[in-house]
Amino acid sequence: MQEVILQTKKIIKRYRKFCALEQADMTVYKGDIYGLIGRNGAGKTTMMKIITGLTNPTDGEYSIFGKSGVSAGSEKRRIGCLIENPAFFGGLTAYQNLKYYCYQKGITDMKQIDNVLALVNLSDVKNKKFRKFSLGMKQRLGIAFALLDNPDFVVLDEPINGLDPIGISELRETFHKLNKENNITFMISSHILSELYAVANRFLFIDKGKILKEVTKQELDLECSRCLVVRTNDTKKTAMLIESELGIEDYKVINNEEVRIYNESAKPDVINKMLICENVGISGIYESGVSLEDYFKQLIGEED
Amino acid sequence: MINMMRADLYRMSKSKGILFFWLFTALIYFISIAFKAWGGISLAEMPEFPENTKTDIGQIAMNFTFYFLLIIPVFCVITSEFSEHTLKNTISSSVSKRQYFTSKFLFSLTYSTVSFALANYIYYAANRLVNGSEYSSALKDFTKAFFTQFPLFIAIVSIFTMLAFLLRKGALYNAVTISAPIVCTMIAQVLMSINSEKEFLKKIRDFGEKLLSYGVETMSARIIYDPSNDYRNNCYIICIVVTILSFALGYFSFSKRELD
Numbered sequence: 001m002q003e004v005i006l007q008t009k010k011i012i013k014r015y016r017k018f019c020a021l022e023q024a025d026m027t028v029y030k031g032d033i034y035g036l037i038g039r040n041g042a043g044k045t046t047m048m049k050i051i052t053g054l055t056n057p058t059d060g061e062y063s064i065f066g067k068s069g070v071s072a073g074s075e076k077r078r079i080g081c082l083i084e085n086p087a088f089f090g091g092l093t094a095y096q097n098l099k100y101y102c103y104q105k106g107i108t109d110m111k112q113i114d115n116v117l118a119l120v121n122l123s124d125v126k127n128k129k130f131r132k133f134s135l136g137m138k139q140r141l142g143i144a145f146a147l148l149d150n151p152d153f154v155v156l157d158e159p160i161n162g163l164d165p166i167g168i169s170e171l172r173e174t175f176h177k178l179n180k181e182n183n184i185t186f187m188i189s190s191h192i193l194s195e196l197y198a199v200a201n202r203f204l205f206i207d208k209g210k211i212l213k214e215v216t217k218q219e220l221d222l223e224c225s226r227c228l229v230v231r232t233n234d235t236k237k238t239a240m241l242i243e244s245e246l247g248i249e250d251y252k253v254i255n256n257e258e259v260r261i262y263n264e265s266a267k268p269d270v271i272n273k274m275l276i277c278e279n280v281g282i283s284g285i286y287e288s289g290v291s292l293e294d295y296f297k298q299l300i301g302e303e304d
Numbered sequence: 305m306i307n308m309m310r311a312d313l314y315r316m317s318k319s320k321g322i323l324f325f326w327l328f329t330a331l332i333y334f335i336s337i338a339f340k341a342w343g344g345i346s347l348a349e350m351p352e353f354p355e356n357t358k359t360d361i362g363q364i365a366m367n368f369t370f371y372f373l374l375i376i377p378v379f380c381v382i383t384s385e386f387s388e389h390t391l392k393n394t395i396s397s398s399v400s401k402r403q404y405f406t407s408k409f410l411f412s413l414t415y416s417t418v419s420f421a422l423a424n425y426i427y428y429a430a431n432r433l434v435n436g437s438e439y440s441s442a443l444k445d446f447t448k449a450f451f452t453q454f455p456l457f458i459a460i461v462s463i464f465t466m467l468a469f470l471l472r473k474g475a476l477y478n479a480v481t482i483s484a485p486i487v488c489t490m491i492a493q494v495l496m497s498i499n500s501e502k503e504f505l506k507k508i509r510d511f512g513e514k515l516l517s518y519g520v521e522t523m524s525a526r527i528i529y530d531p532s533n534d535y536r537n538n539c540y541i542i543c544i545v546v547t548i549l550s551f552a553l554g555y556f557s558f559s560k561r562e563l564d
Binding site: 015049052053054055073076077079080081083084085087088089090091092096099100101102103104105106145146149151155 | 307310319389396
């Protein structure tokens, strides 16, 4: 059984009449790179603020490393965060800023500063003042800060904002490397679907404070990939016939009315004829398959 | 909490604001020692000093100047964290909001009062060295005068810390802390000038007198010279109440506040 790093149960967050999060449930397992996908103002940052203790939920509960309530606070040092924009002291250099946080976190080995700066390619500018940093450099320093204390769980809010394409690619590699080699669990939010898709292995779709769906990458691939949708009144018999008569094994029974065939050689007219001959009721056969963007639009109920 | 204080001490060592605090302090003391005179900022009428007052004791009585100087360390420790939004780094991955407030409160208090004490004792040593015993009192007398006044500055720094957490914005914090004694003195003097025999107005005039007597600038000087134990005790009660209230108000309001 996978170790649960973070679990939220029916989290509600209200700001006066505005409901930023509504009954939000999610589970992050050890080793996950968990992607939070949603539009601006969907509730991603609010969720991250709650789990990092920056704000309190109006209702509901959450546990981190199996601890909830006040005792969850004792696990804070196992979490590295970058929430919203990276914030540091403008008058201090990158090195001095991280040294300040080393003192604060009780880190005695100052080599750790050089290690994290090297990880985000900021070694050359470590003595440059933060106020003179570009947006991308600030973002990378924020990620270095999140990794400073060798955390077990890293929460990053829109970490690729302001980064150039090469920077994004390098960062993606860094996340994968830290995830594989150091077994660090990540929670990353973004509204850039393609980027999040390239790095995460589990996804949570969120909109207007409501959790829409939590899927693994395999499930997402399956739902987005091109397929033949067969709508029938007998999915069991349909599945059996597809397998025995046509030799197709690459299919999935979605629910009581729908079977999806992912085999590219499957012909709708052949399947239609076969099912009619076997007295299976069919209400429709059509091709389906969506891009990530379209899939997200479908989830939030937005028309093209 | 100790780690947080170590981190703040490191940051203060890089702060230019603190440099200003020491430069301004050095300038005042240099003038005092050079001209064998005491002086500082005064808003209201100063109490009469005994004739044989030594320069260093007179200078302690003028410590109201430190009211304005002590705005700087609290500003550097707290409001900069709000203006740069760095407090979210600490609260999201190191400590809770309550621990954060307590640590900052204690650090501001310790750092400011130690700086204040250090400045006074450096002045004492320099004055004694340069001007000799004719213009400086015995260490025991200086220490007695200093610690008589010390609780007042603990209360002042406590209020500053609370205000920094409540107001958050540096400009607002500076505006409120700088103008507060000026506004209080102004109100007190207006009320004191009420010229009427009506009972209600007399009470308002009395209130104005009290406001002036227990204003920061009057207290900082009069607490040393006033022979009345009643006045001194009242000052200490005010200082204790203000210190505790400042901590409690700041603690509860900050721990319940949403951080943006």
